[in-house]
Amino acid sequence: MPLKKELFNLPDGVIYLDGNSLGPLPKAAKNRVASMMQDEWGTQLIKGWNSAGWMAQPSRVGDAVGRLIGAPSGTTVMGDTLSVKVFQALAAALKMRPDRKVILSDSGNFPTDLYMAQGLIQMLGSGYELRVVAPEAVADTIDDSIAAVMLTQVDYRTGRMHDMKTLTELAHSGGAVMIWDLAHSAGAVPVDVAGCGCEFAVGCTYKYLNGGPGAPAFIYARQDLADSVEPALAGWLGHDAPFAFDLDYRPAPGIERMRVGTPPVIQLTALEAALEVWEAVDMSEIRAASVALQEAFIHEVEARVPALTLASPRNSAERGSQVSFRFEHGYAAMQALIARGVIGDFRAPDIMRFGFTPLYIDKGDVLAAVDHIETVMRDRLWDDPAFMTRQRVT
Numbered sequence: 001m002p003l004k005k006e007l008f009n010l011p012d013g014v015i016y017l018d019g020n021s022l023g024p025l026p027k028a029a030k031n032r033v034a035s036m037m038q039d040e041w042g043t044q045l046i047k048g049w050n051s052a053g054w055m056a057q058p059s060r061v062g063d064a065v066g067r068l069i070g071a072p073s074g075t076t077v078m079g080d081t082l083s084v085k086v087f088q089a090l091a092a093a094l095k096m097r098p099d100r101k102v103i104l105s106d107s108g109n110f111p112t113d114l115y116m117a118q119g120l121i122q123m124l125g126s127g128y129e130l131r132v133v134a135p136e137a138v139a140d141t142i143d144d145s146i147a148a149v150m151l152t153q154v155d156y157r158t159g160r161m162h163d164m165k166t167l168t169e170l171a172h173s174g175g176a177v178m179i180w181d182l183a184h185s186a187g188a189v190p191v192d193v194a195g196c197g198c199e200f201a202v203g204c205t206y207k208y209l210n211g212g213p214g215a216p217a218f219i220y221a222r223q224d225l226a227d228s229v230e231p232a233l234a235g236w237l238g239h240d241a242p243f244a245f246d247l248d249y250r251p252a253p254g255i256e257r258m259r260v261g262t263p264p265v266i267q268l269t270a271l272e273a274a275l276e277v278w279e280a281v282d283m284s285e286i287r288a289a290s291v292a293l294q295e296a297f298i299h300e301v302e303a304r305v306p307a308l309t310l311a312s313p314r315n316s317a318e319r320g321s322q323v324s325f326r327f328e329h330g331y332a333a334m335q336a337l338i339a340r341g342v343i344g345d346f347r348a349p350d351i352m353r354f355g356f357t358p359l360y361i362d363k364g365d366v367l368a369a370v371d372h373i374e375t376v377m378r379d380r381l382w383d384d385p386a387f388m389t390r391q392r393v394t
């Protein structure tokens with residue numbers, strides 16, 4: 001796969017293994033945002049909503065994201081944060097199964113997904129329940145009491161990956177609505193939301209899609225449902241005719257009804273430019289290159305750094321695009337690595353996480369990173385008070 005390193009703003013001396021958490025700055029995004037500020041906002045002022053196409057941006061960018069996750073045009077829209085999109089999908093799913101009260105999820109899910117479910121059912125009252133089981137137990141827990149199965153395909157801590165097609169089929173055979181969170185999948189692994197048949201998919205765009213800190217999230221609804229989904233967040237820009245200023249809500253046709261309020265145009269502009277990098281990219285090539293990098297990394301770390309234990313599945317088919325190792329002093333070790341220019345991150349209690357993004361990481365980077373890991377561990381460079389104080393973001 002041809003590297004696209006030259007398309008990114010990567011500081012000298014840095015090996016960036018954290019694109020699974022915040023993708024680096026695409027040069028095109030930087031330039032596009034600068035020109036948008038000057039030529040659109042700065043010049044066209046409020047006319048930009050029409051003349052610069054700002055109002056159509058959430059669906060236009062939604063289609064660009066859709067191409068990377070197997071969503072047909074017109075089924076994906078951008079806006080808000082992933083937490084909000086999880087809430088929207090869940091609320092819509094529960095409406096579709098009024099005689100059922102259980103949301104099923106797993107303990108590998110990202111906390112905000114579970115919190116949003118908890119908040120929603122608290123608001124609904126009347127017997128709703130969030131059932132959280134081990135990831136391996138999901139398949140056997142699906143029964144005809146479940147209204148919605150809500151899962152994140154790739155576990156943020158370990159990279160363990162669910163089989164979307166099999167679990168969606170199981171959910172459907174139990175009569176449940178299937179919601180997939182693709183936060184660690186979009187731009188990382190080939191995804192086919194339409195092919196797997198799930199009702200909803202959601203995800204963020206600041207991780208593998210490089211949309212920048214705070215980039216808006218996406219929501220997909222299956223084509224046959226888009227006109228019947230009942231939006232719980234009935235915002236004016238999801239209305240059929242926002243500028244009629246009706247006093248009563250009437251949802252827009254199709255996926256536009258999942259819009260809420262005014263779109264974040266500057267962030268969407270950055271994201272739209274960032275997505276151009278993907279136009280000439282084949283996700284199966286990205287996947288193959290990612291697996292090759294991960295396998296090389298695991299092999300070298302296990303051979304040279306025995307203190308680290310693999311926390312990710314060993315079988316690459318069951319792993320997303322990250323590799324995690326456990327180490328008791330993982331936080332300090334990661335800080336020591338970051339000080340040497342190898343940027344990964346840490347997830348409590350003891351996980352050192354490394355993301356593999358073949359657009360801008362190659363085998364040479366992987367081998368150089370392992371050299372640093374070996375040095376940090378062999379010389380106990382992590383054992384330094386400077387690396388022990390936890391910062392707000394780990």
Ligand SMILES: *Cc1c(COP(=O)(O)O)cnc(C)c1O
Nearest residue numbers: 081082083110112152181183204
């Ligand atoms: C990163 C991530 C989030 C973050 O949600 P925001 O609302 O964008 O902060 C949510 N869920 C999962 C599964 C994630 O990986």
